[in-house]
Amino acid sequence: MSSTTREWQALDRAHYLHPFTDHQALGEEGSRVITRAEGVYIHDSEGRRLLDGMAGLWCVNLGYGRRELAEVAAEQLRELPYYNSFFKTTHPPAVRLAEKLCALAPDHVNRVFFTGSGSEANDTALRMVRHYWALKGKPRKQVVIARDNAYHGSTVAGMSLGGMAPMQGQGGPGVPGIVHVPQPYWFGEGRERTPAAFGRECAAALEAKILELGEENVAAFIAEPVQGAGGAIIPPDSYWPEVRAVLARYDILLVVDEVICGFGRLGEWFGSQHYGLQPDLMPIAKGLSSGYLPIGGVLVSDRVAETLIEAGGEFFHGFTYSGHPVCAAVALKNLELLEAEGVVERVRDDLGPYLAERWTRLATHPLVGEARSLGLIGALELVADKASGRRFDKALAVGNLCRDLSLEAGLVMRSVGDTLIISPPLVITRDQIDELVTRARRALDEAARRLTAVDHG
Numbered sequence: 001m002s003s004t005t006r007e008w009q010a011l012d013r014a015h016y017l018h019p020f021t022d023h024q025a026l027g028e029e030g031s032r033v034i035t036r037a038e039g040v041y042i043h044d045s046e047g048r049r050l051l052d053g054m055a056g057l058w059c060v061n062l063g064y065g066r067r068e069l070a071e072v073a074a075e076q077l078r079e080l081p082y083y084n085s086f087f088k089t090t091h092p093p094a095v096r097l098a099e100k101l102c103a104l105a106p107d108h109v110n111r112v113f114f115t116g117s118g119s120e121a122n123d124t125a126l127r128m129v130r131h132y133w134a135l136k137g138k139p140r141k142q143v144v145i146a147r148d149n150a151y152h153g154s155t156v157a158g159m160s161l162g163g164m165a166p167m168q169g170q171g172g173p174g175v176p177g178i179v180h181v182p183q184p185y186w187f188g189e190g191r192e193r194t195p196a197a198f199g200r201e202c203a204a205a206l207e208a209k210i211l212e213l214g215e216e217n218v219a220a221f222i223a224e225p226v227q228g229a230g231g232a233i234i235p236p237d238s239y240w241p242e243v244r245a246v247l248a249r250y251d252i253l254l255v256v257d258e259v260i261c262g263f264g265r266l267g268e269w270f271g272s273q274h275y276g277l278q279p280d281l282m283p284i285a286k287g288l289s290s291g292y293l294p295i296g297g298v299l300v301s302d303r304v305a306e307t308l309i310e311a312g313g314e315f316f317h318g319f320t321y322s323g324h325p326v327c328a329a330v331a332l333k334n335l336e337l338l339e340a341e342g343v344v345e346r347v348r349d350d351l352g353p354y355l356a357e358r359w360t361r362l363a364t365h366p367l368v369g370e371a372r373s374l375g376l377i378g379a380l381e382l383v384a385d386k387a388s389g390r391r392f393d394k395a396l397a398v399g400n401l402c403r404d405l406s407l408e409a410g411l412v413m414r415s416v417g418d419t420l421i422i423s424p425p426l427v428i429t430r431d432q433i434d435e436l437v438t439r440a441r442r443a444l445d446e447a448a449r450r451l452t453a454v455d456h457g
């Protein structure tokens with residue numbers, strides 16, 4: 001290891017508290033130092049080039065190193081680096097971005113509230129749905145139904161809406177009035193049934209929860225089209241149509257968290273469009289700027305926006321960086337490039353089906369119980385026994401082993417327990433998809449070799 005890498009690691013260890021990191025373990029191993037990136041590749045301080053199978057944190061949809069985004073940012077920094085949009089003020093970048101977003105969003109969505117991140121977007125959505133019902137004269141409609149193992153961010157509201165037990169075990173209690181229903185994770189929780197039956201069962205659990213709480217107390221249901229951080233969980237085909245049918249029977253708002261699925265990940269501009277959903281609110285972030293600058297927001301349907309505007313007076317909510325001009329200018333350019341280059345259509349018509357064909361071939365690997373993908377999100381379920389789907393002993397941490405071996409093979413994948421995940425930049429080529437799958441297979445082969453060695457003592 002070079003002395004510069006060692007210096008970075010020492011300073012990092014001494015001063016930098018990282019998000020989602022066990023610092024004891026990090027102290028022993030030392031951080032990987034990423035210094036630059038282009039296209040779908042990142043480079044570390046040791047001069048190694050890795051294929052970024054995660055698009056950073058599911059966000060670099062347009063790939064790294066786009067000069068157009070850097071130039072727009074520089075121009076905007078010179079023109080107007082900051083101004084807010086509180087108190088009856090606005091500025092051109094935020095207005096233009098709002099117009100563009102609403103043109104891309106479903107027809108019944110014509111307004112956007114800007115935030116700095118996906119977590120803030122979900123905080124905003126929570127306050128908005130409760131405020132909406134209060135304005136409608138139904139202040140008891142307060143409860144938000146979310147799903148087990150959901151991820152909606154790290155702020156207090158984000159963590160409370162999320163369904164991740166380890167997060168909720170720290171720094172709570174969370175926000176009251178949030179309950180959870182089962183997630184449509186067929187491989188993990190429903191394999192004794194057919195996927196179709198399991199999808200219907202999860203939708204029925206939502207309906208049972210609404211009835212248990214009383215419709216008059218329920219404000220909204222929040223969900224991601226495909227769960228990302230929970231494990232790239234693609235619901236059974238029956239799930240969303242059944243959930244749609246359930247929601248049609250009750251007067252409850254639907255919040256579709258598009259933070260990962262938005263901006264082309266599933267081959268449509270929004271995951272809602274892939275599943276034919278009519279959300280009342282859509283939290284967005286990540287791919288909105290391809291991660292180049294921090295920006296998020298909530299797309300607001302006419303139904304909610306009109307009530308807020310006509311009956312709401314002032315909504316006492318907003319962030320210093322809501323609609324930040326430089327972030328907005330970069331986000332707008334990002335959307336224009338995604339559109340001009342046909343990136344979303346290519347994911348739908350070419351790259352998504354191509355990845356599905358190559359990725360599902362990994363299902364024949366002895367360690368893989370299921371290989372699934374949709375658009376450019378995919379997962380591998382690692383198993384000790386293919387026939388029964390039995391998992392490895394948790395102590396072996398096979399997911400982390402495969403993730404580390406994948407890095408050695410030159411590919412960034414993420415592990416969630418014993419599920420491996422990919423979500424590459426949407427500008428990946430077919431050849432690079434082949435390279436990604438080859439490297440993933442190499443990691444699996446090496447893991448299988450090591451695990452067999454463990455088995456045989």
Ligand code: PMP
Nearest residue numbers: 117118119151152153259260285
């Ligand atoms: N919602 C979803 C679905 C996410 O995946 C994330 C981030 N992984 C968030 C919200 C939170 O976004 P941020 O990290 O920008 O606050």
